[in-house]
Every structure is written in C-alpha cells, then in structure tokens.
Amino acid sequence: MTQGNASWSPTSNLDIFNRKLVELEKLYLAFLQKEVPLHDLRNSQVLKQVFDLIDLDPWQAFLFTRIKSSHAMTPRHGINVMLVCRVWCSLHHRLGDRLDDFCFAALVHDAGHWFSGDLVYVFGRYRFDQAEALRDHCLNLDWGTETLSAEMKDWILNHHENHDGSGYPNRRTNPPLLAQILHLVDCFEGLTTKRHFRPALSQAEAMQRLNKWTPYKFHPGLMKSWNQFLGTYPPGTAMIRTSSEISVVIPGGDGANDFSELILTNKLGDEGEESVVPLDLANIKSETVPYFQPPLPEAWKPLRPDTMELPRNYEEPNGEESPPDSPHET
Numbered sequence: 667m668t669q670g671n672a673s674w675s676p677t678s679n680l681d682i683f684n685r686k687l688v689e690l691e692k693l694y695l696a697f698l699q700k701e702v703p704l705h706d707l708r709n710s711q712v713l714k715q716v717f718d719l720i721d722l723d724p725w726q727a728f729l730f731t732r733i734k735s736s737h738a739m740t741p742r743h744g745i746n747v748m749l750v751c752r753v754w755c756s757l758h759h760r761l762g763d764r765l766d767d768f769c770f771a772a773l774v775h776d777a778g779h780w781f782s783g784d785l786v787y788v789f790g791r792y793r794f795d796q797a798e799a800l801r802d803h804c805l806n807l808d809w810g811t812e813t814l815s816a817e818m819k820d821w822i823l824n825h826h827e828n829h830d831g832s833g834y835p836n837r838r839t840n841p842p843l844l845a846q847i848l849h850l851v852d853c854f855e856g857l858t859t860k861r862h863f864r865p866a867l868s869q870a871e872a873m874q875r876l877n878k879w880t881p882y883k884f885h886p887g888l889m890k891s892w893n894q895f896l897g898t899y900p901p902g903t904a905m906i907r908t909s910s911e912i913s914v915v916i917p918g919g920d921g922a923n924d925f926s927e928l929i930l931t932n933k934l935g936d937e938g939e940e941s942v943v944p945l946d947l948a949n950i951k952s953e954t955v956p957y958f959q960p961p962l963p964e965a966w967k968p969l970r971p972d973t974m975e976l977p978r979n980y981e982e983p984n985g986e987e988s989p990p991d992s993p994h995e996t
Contacts, residue, residue, distance in 0.1 A: 676968030778803030897922025
C-alpha cells in the first residue's frame with residue numbers, strides 16, 4: 667500500500683475503548699435513574715479511563731461518535747458530545763486544567779431532561795406545553811448542586827443560547843465561549859443522529875448546515891475553528907472522486923489541513939491496490955450516498971466503528987448481561 671502523507675493509523679483493537687464507553691453509559695444511566703449520585707459519576711475510575719483513552723488517540727475517539735443511540739435523551743448522546751468536545755478542545759483550544767470540568771459538563775449537559783417533567787418518554791412530536799417545558803432543562807440544575815461548579819452550571823445553562831440572542835432560555839447574546847462550543851457540538855451530534863421526525867444527516871451535510879447557521883447561531887470565529895477541526899468532509903466520510911474512484915477520509919494531525927484519503931476502488935468500482943494520498947477537495951466530486959458505505963480493508967475498519975458491530979452490552983461477572991444504555995432500547 668502506498669502511504670502518502672498519512673500520519674494517523676487506526677488502533678488494531680477497539681475492544682478496550684468500546685468496553686469503557688459501555689461501562690460509562692451504564693454508570694451515567696444509573697445516575698439518571700437516581701441509583702447513584704452525580705458525585706460518583708464525576709469521580710469514577712471509568713470516566714478518568716475514558717478521558718485518558720481520548721487523549722491517547724483523539725481521532726479514534728472522534729470516530730467512535732458515529733455510533734449513535736436511537737433516542738435523543740440517552741447517555742450515548744451525552745457521551746458523543748463529550749467525545750467531540752474533548753477532541754476539539756484538545757487539538758484547538760487548550761483549556762488546561764479546565765478541560766476535565768468542561769468535558770464532564772458536556773457529558774451531563776442534558777441531564778435536566780430527566781428531571782424537568784415527563785419529557786424522556788415522549789416519542790411523538792412535542793405538544794406546545796411540552797416544547798415550553800423542554801426549555802426548562804437548561805434552568806433546572808438542582809440535580810448537580812453539590813457537584814457542579816458555578817462555571818460548569820453556566821456552561822450548561824447557556825448551551826442553547828445563540829450568538830445573536832435568539833436562543834433559550836434567556837435569549838442571551840454572545841454567551842460564554844465554552845457554552846458556545848458545547849452548543850455547536852450538541853447541534854452537530856443531534857443533526858447526525860436519526861430522530862423519529864427526520865433522518866440523520868451525514869457529518870458532511872451537518873457541516874454545511876452549521877455553516878449556514880453562522881453568524882446568527884454561532885460566532886464566525888468559532889465556526890472558523892470548527893471548520894479547521896473537521897473540514898468539509900470529516901474523517902470516516904466515504905467520497906466519490908472526480909475520477910469516479912471511491913475513497914474514505916483519514917484523519918491526520920491537528921485538523922482538516924492534515925487529512926488524507928484512502929483510495930478504495932478504481933474508476934470502474936473495482937477493488938485495487940489501496941493507496942493513501944493527501945486530501946485535495948479539487949479531486950472530490952461528492953460524498954457517497956448514505957446507503958452505500960464501501961467495505962474497508964481489515965486494517966482500516968476502525969475508521970468506521972459504526973459498521974463493525976461492536977457490542978453494546980457486555981456480560982457481567984455473574985454471567986448476566988449489562989442492561990441496555992437506555993430504557994428505550996432493546
């Protein structure tokens with residue numbers, strides 16, 4: 667295989683990271699169901715281990731966010747938002763000793779849904795009164811009184827505020843930077859997740875949508891950083907080249923300028939010798955259609971963890987399976 671400028675290669679074994687994410691989902695759900703206090707989640711060994719795994723291989727952590735939950739208010743949504751926030755901030759924002767606090771706030775940013783009326787079990791469109799109650803999930807922070815710092819509460823309170831003051835719950839203009847980061851990542855994760863009222867967008871489509879929402883939803887400077895982070899075609903995107911070859915985006919160093927593409931087929935669609943070349947948008951016609959995701963060579967399968975059928979449950983020591991990540995999934 668020709669190795670071009672690829673500076674990243676996938677891990678050979680995703681099991682450790684996947685097991686830790688499943689364990690974190692289980693613990694987070696136990697908090698939401700009031701079986702463990704928030705303090706235990708914040709200080710858990712598994713959360714520290716997940717943070718360490720993200721820092722060890724940020725791009726592999728980002729690729730894990732392609733694994734979704736079917737319901738908006740599950741632990742997996744919070745985990746995916748946390749994963750993207752930590753990767754983006756680690757590569758572009760350098761938060762220092764605030765990073766862990768911010769990532770924990772990102773993990774639990776929607777916990778208020780579980781404590782703000784009976785919204786978790788709504789599967790149809792919201793009624794007007796439910797839509798009004800939905801806004802209260804930012805305001806209700808009683809569940810985190812003893813664990814969240816004032817700054818963490820401020821990030822969560824403002825994570826639906828828009829740059830121009832058109833957001834909620836307080837229509838605040840120019841909210842805190844980290845609240846805006848959380849807002850943008852939350853939108854990205856939401857857009858790329860299937861909902862009962864709409865299909866999921868691809869990550870490339872979500873990037874286009876988010877850019878259209880600038881500058882009224884997001885600060886233009888923040889969007890510039892976001893585009894430098896993920897580019898037009900985020901890692902893992904399958905693409906059709908102008909030559910009709912099929913390729914997939916490989917992450918590189920700090921952002922999109924370092925991305926490569928793994929060429930999978932020739933212009934006739936036949937598998938050929940794999941090659942890695944620098945990503946040049948001039949050579950890209952479009953991404954592939956959603957229902958066509960080309961098979962990846964064995965060594966490159968971790969580019970798309972969502973296609974690998976990784977376990978969502980693991981057997982407990984007593985031989986029983988751990989529960990699903992939410993009461994909605996089986």
